[in-house]
Amino acid sequence: MIQGIIEILTEDTGVQAVVGQNKSANKYKVYPVRAPQKEEPPYIVVFKLPGVPTQDKHSVSTLDECKFRAIGYVKNYIERDAMTEAIRGALDGKESVTDAGINFSSIWYETDSDGFDEPAQSYAAIVDFGCMVIR
Numbered sequence: 001m002i003q004g005i006i007e008i009l010t011e012d013t014g015v016q017a018v019v020g021q022n023k024s025a026n027k028y029k030v031y032p033v034r035a036p037q038k039e040e041p042p043y044i045v046v047f048k049l050p051g052v053p054t055q056d057k058h059s060v061s062t063l064d065e066c067k068f069r070a071i072g073y074v075k076n077y078i079e080r081d082a083m084t085e086a087i088r089g090a091l092d093g094k095e096s097v098t099d100a101g102i103n104f105s106s107i108w109y110e111t112d113s114d115g116f117d118e119p120a121q122s123y124a125a126i127v128d129f130g131c132m133v134i135r
Contacts, residue, residue: 001066001133002032004102005046005091009070012090018072018083019043041073041122042083049128063105064133072125073117083125084112091129103134 019029029043049067072083092109115124
């Protein structure tokens, strides 16, 4: 599921403008779970949170409610709002069948908060979402 979210984020021009490309200039800086060591902000990491599977009587569920978090890391606090808006703009209200074959019937914004990563000396825009995935 997360590979579909990463695909949506990396194809969004607002996200592209905020995070830019990696040092090799071969991909936008959006990563699953953690960024590569020594990656410089700005960048985004995305990971799955505990979700709620749909319960169907006597059959396998074909629709799951999933939760995920996108954390955008920036060097200056003033850049935090632009990061939050880029992430939210790319995902909130989205319906998509991605190239990875993930069928999102709905993605919605839930909340956002601030954070700080001491080792990286970076501010964090923490944005939580829910989604419905058709399996």
